Amino acid sequence: MIRIENLVKLYKDVRALDGLSLEVKPGQVYGFLGPNGAGKSTTILSTLGLIFPQEGRIELFNLEVFRDGKFNEDDLVEAKRRIGYMPEHATLWDFMTPAQTLDVIGEAFEIPKAEREKRIRELLELVNLWEDRNRKVGKFSKGMRQRLLLAQALINDPDLLILDEPMTGLDPKGIAEFKEIIAAQKKAGKTVFFSSHILAHVEEVCDTVGVIVKGKLRVEDNLERIKREFLKKAGYTIILETNVPVDFTGVEWKVSPLGEKKYRIVAPEDIREELHDFVSAKGAKILAMQVKEPSLEEIFLKMVE
Numbered sequence: 001m002i003r004i005e006n007l008v009k010l011y012k013d014v015r016a017l018d019g020l021s022l023e024v025k026p027g028q029v030y031g032f033l034g035p036n037g038a039g040k041s042t043t044i045l046s047t048l049g050l051i052f053p054q055e056g057r058i059e060l061f062n063l064e065v066f067r068d069g070k071f072n073e074d075d076l077v078e079a080k081r082r083i084g085y086m087p088e089h090a091t092l093w094d095f096m097t098p099a100q101t102l103d104v105i106g107e108a109f110e111i112p113k114a115e116r117e118k119r120i121r122e123l124l125e126l127v128n129l130w131e132d133r134n135r136k137v138g139k140f141s142k143g144m145r146q147r148l149l150l151a152q153a154l155i156n157d158p159d160l161l162i163l164d165e166p167m168t169g170l171d172p173k174g175i176a177e178f179k180e181i182i183a184a185q186k187k188a189g190k191t192v193f194f195s196s197h198i199l200a201h202v203e204e205v206c207d208t209v210g211v212i213v214k215g216k217l218r219v220e221d222n223l224e225r226i227k228r229e230f231l232k233k234a235g236y237t238i239i240l241e242t243n244v245p246v247d248f249t250g251v252e253w254k255v256s257p258l259g260e261k262k263y264r265i266v267a268p269e270d271i272r273e274e275l276h277d278f279v280s281a282k283g284a285k286i287l288a289m290q291v292k293e294p295s296l297e298e299i300f301l302k303m304v305e
């Protein structure tokens with residue numbers, strides 16, 4: 001759906017994108033993560049032809065929209081008909097109601113009037129703004145504005161949703177609802193690409209994660225595989241509780257006591273079976289054993305180090 005190769009974007013002497021490559025495949029919910037200033041918005045704006053990179057290639061739906069330092073305008077327009085975009089900093093018309101806002105955008109997509117009206121109602125219900133449909137957007141809270149922006153991104157029933165920091169400004173309920181909408185999009189076979197610097201926003205909804213650091217992609221993979229790789233490098237941590245104290249002298253694992261009968265054990269691989277045998281051989285019983293999964297937070301911090 002999106003293929004970016006060796007993209008370079010300079011803002012005067014700031015190298016915002018430094019040979020960035022990434023690929024978003026059909027049906028994926030792709031979380032584009034990176035610390036502040038890493039180049040996430042620059043990537044998104046470049047992909048949509050809203051700013052001009054200097055080098056690299058961009059494909060959208062197999063259409064080569066950018067190459068040799070320029071955009072192919074016809075292909076870009078064709079691709080954008082199938083894209084829904086939610087910008088990070090958006091301007092909404094404060095004097096309009098949400099229904100009027102969506103109507104203007106729907107008209108720009110040449111959606112016929114009757115279909116537009118139906119779609120507007122569906123979308124306002126989806127983002128929980130139906131009851132506020134006759135209020136002016138200028139009176140909306142940040143969260144309500146975000147929800148309206150999401151609705152406008154969905155007006156053309158896009159195959160690909162591109163969202164720049166979509167959950168910023170939402171309260172916990174708004175975040176949960178947003179995640180449900182994303183999950184529904186995935187279920188409907190759509191592809192979603194969204195940026196965030198907040199890991200908790202990504203962990204539950206994304207199947208694939210790309211991490212950008214200083215304009216370069218550091219890693220791009222399935223979330224489970226990223227965790228497994230991390231465990232391989234960092235070691236498995238097991239929290240063990242036994243009925244009596246156990247003497248671990250001589251073992252190769254790193255054992256730190258957490259109490260009289262509780263231990264943190266770090267090993268290069270999953271040693272649960274060996275641990276079982278070891279404890280039994282010492283005449284003790286295991287009361288609890290738990291592999292401590294690394295959080296995405298730990299992995300992310302390691303990557304951006």
Ligand SMILES: Nc1ncnc2c1ncn2[C@@H]1O[C@H](COP(=O)(O)OP(=O)(O)OP(=O)(O)O)[C@@H](O)[C@H]1O
Pocket residue numbers: 011014015016034035036037038039040041042043197
């Ligand atoms: N219009 C601009 N002019 C000059 N420098 C810019 C401009 N826009 C972005 N930059 C710089 O380019 C780099 C990447 O910025 P970008 O906004 O793409 O990062 P980001 O990952 O989206 O960050 P954030 O999470 O803070 O939104 C930063 O160093 C930023 O200061």
